[in-house]
Amino acid sequence: MKIKRNAERCHGCRSCEIMCSFHHHGCISPAASSISIKRENATGRVFWSVDATCDLCKGEKEPWCERFCAYGALKVAR
Numbered sequence: 001m002k003i004k005r006n007a008e009r010c011h012g013c014r015s016c017e018i019m020c021s022f023h024h025h026g027c028i029s030p031a032a033s034s035i036s037i038k039r040e041n042a043t044g045r046v047f048w049s050v051d052a053t054c055d056l057c058k059g060e061k062e063p064w065c066e067r068f069c070a071y072g073a074l075k076v077a078r
């Protein structure tokens with residue numbers, strides 16, 4: 001996978017989902033995001049995945065999920 005997430009830094013804020021949907025569709029809709037973040041409230045564990053619609057932010061100067069992760073939890077290789 002070309003996107004790596006540092007689990008210790010990720011707080012499950014879902015900003016990456018928002019920015020990914022904005023890249024794809026110009027709207028804020030986590031359902032339209034390539035990256036999916038789910039936080040289990042009871043344990044605080046965060047589960048994540050990236051589906052095949054991720055184009056590594058083609059056409060953008062930098063990957064938006066990485067750029068707008070305030071915790072520096074994502075690293076995209078492209």
Ligand code: SF4
Binds near residue numbers: 010011012013016074
């Ligand atoms: S923006 Fe960063 S901290 Fe927030 S859910 Fe995504 S990877 Fe985790």
Ligand code: SF4
Binds near residue numbers: 035055
């Ligand atoms: S690199 Fe771009 S398209 Fe891929 S998950 Fe991140 S924001 Fe979405």
